[in-house]
Amino acid sequence: MISKKTKYGLLALLALARKYGAGPVQIGDLAEQEGIPKKFLELILLHLKNAGILGSRKGKGGGYFLAKDPAQITMGSAVRVLDGTLAPVPCVSETAYQKCTECDDEESCGIRLVMKDVRDAVANILDNTSVKEVLVRSSDAAKKAKKVIDYSI
Amino acid sequence: MISKKTKYGLLALLALARKYGAGPVQIGDLAEQEGIPKKFLELILLHLKNAGILGSRKGKGGGYFLAKDPAQITMGSAVRVLDGTLAPVPCVSETAYQKCTECDDEESCGIRLVMKDVRDAVANILDNTSVKEVLVRSSDAAKKAKKVIDYSI
DNA sequence: AAGCATGTCTATCGATTTGATAGACTAATA
DNA sequence: TATTAGTCTATCAAATCGATAGACATGCTT
Numbered sequence: 001m002i003s004k005k006t007k008y009g010l011l012a013l014l015a016l017a018r019k020y021g022a023g024p025v026q027i028g029d030l031a032e033q034e035g036i037p038k039k040f041l042e043l044i045l046l047h048l049k050n051a052g053i054l055g056s057r058k059g060k061g062g063g064y065f066l067a068k069d070p071a072q073i074t075m076g077s078a079v080r081v082l083d084g085t086l087a088p089v090p091c092v093s094e095t096a097y098q099k100c101t102e103c104d105d106e107e108s109c110g111i112r113l114v115m116k117d118v119r120d121a122v123a124n125i126l127d128n129t130s131v132k133e134v135l136v137r138s139s140d141a142a143k144k145a146k147k148v149i150d151y152s153i
Numbered sequence: 154m155i156s157k158k159t160k161y162g163l164l165a166l167l168a169l170a171r172k173y174g175a176g177p178v179q180i181g182d183l184a185e186q187e188g189i190p191k192k193f194l195e196l197i198l199l200h201l202k203n204a205g206i207l208g209s210r211k212g213k214g215g216g217y218f219l220a221k222d223p224a225q226i227t228m229g230s231a232v233r234v235l236d237g238t239l240a241p242v243p244c245v246s247e248t249a250y251q252k253c254t255e256c257d258d259e260e261s262c263g264i265r266l267v268m269k270d271v272r273d274a275v276a277n278i279l280d281n282t283s284v285k286e287v288l289v290r291s292s293d294a295a296k297k298a299k300k301v302i303d304y305s306i
Numbered sequence: 307a308a309g310c311a312t313g314t315c316t317a318t319c320g321a322t323t324t325g326a327t328a329g330a331c332t333a334a335t336a
Numbered sequence: 337t338a339t340t341a342g343t344c345t346a347t348c349a350a351a352t353c354g355a356t357a358g359a360c361a362t363g364c365t366t
Contacts (some may be wrong), residue, residue: 010264060363108294145258
């Protein structure tokens with residue numbers, strides 16, 4: 001299960017994606033709009049910036065912005081930065097691999113074999129879903145709901 | 154990422170599956186064979202028993218055993234019992250659903266839409282993988298490795 | 307150069323969870 | 337009745353989570 005930090009990070013990322021091209025967004029504004037504690041969000045945004053997903057500008061007119069086009073930022077990359085890995089167990093992580101301390105033979109470990117399938121499936125989804133696509137899906141879902149409401153009247 | 158408790162639980166489950174039909178296995182023996190702290194394993198096995206995945210017998214000749222055939226126990230059911238849910242976020246859980254406190258509109262939440270795909274993919278794998286299959290894959294992988302070794306000599 | 311705006315650094319903290327450990331108790335067998 | 341072995345219900349230390357805080361640094365404006 002993803003942590004609140006990751007959830008907040010994804011919320012902020014998507015919010016910044018919605019405003020892509022509109023200049024730096026202040027931390028305080030983002031925090032207020034998304035209902036995230038400001039000081040906590042500072043840490044999260046800095047983490048994303050240090051990972052190259054966001055950029056920032058200090059001083060007047062400063063704030064945070066996407067470092068790349070939303071179509072070029074995947075959910076997988078963001079989740080890896082925020083949560084550390086997509087893998088359900090360390091021994092199938094491709095980016096944060098760690099051998100199990102109590103494992104004699106990795107190659108035949110049944111749990112590892114299954115969890116590798118899980119990791120692959122999760123990565124297949126998240127690494128092939130851009131931040132832009134998420135916005136489009138969200139927007140489409142909102143329109144769909146609106147049409148249902150209009151139709152009901 | 155799955156917890157050590159879940160990892161230990163799966164290890165124990167698979168170990169019991171290997172001995173399926175051979176009578177109750179004592180907690181102490183399982184703990185020693187799998188390198189799991191005994192008292193911790195007691196809690197884990199009890200949890201699995203209460204969930205109907207394992208059975209137990211007290212007293213002389215007592216111990217734990219599978220409550221069903223290994224082919225009828227899925228990895229998904231075990232992970233749900235041990236970790237609580239397969240879902241990456243509570244709002245897409247089918248067995249432990251919880252609405253996000255800060256979410257205005259679930260239907261159009263982009264994170265939720267993506268995480269639902271992730272949950273479905275994970276469930277698709279784990280719910281369609283029996284404990285028996287895991288043993289077979291593990292065994293096959295071990296034989297394969299052995300053949301490679303034999304061939305190398 | 308100073309003031310203001312806003313990000314950055316580096317702590318610290320309380321609550322919660324994790325990963326245990328322990329001993330008394332209960333049930334089953336011999 | 338004694339022994340075996342699971343069950344109950346605590347308790348605990350360490351780690352992590354989810355924050356909060358104030359000093360500092362950078363950049364813009366005047």
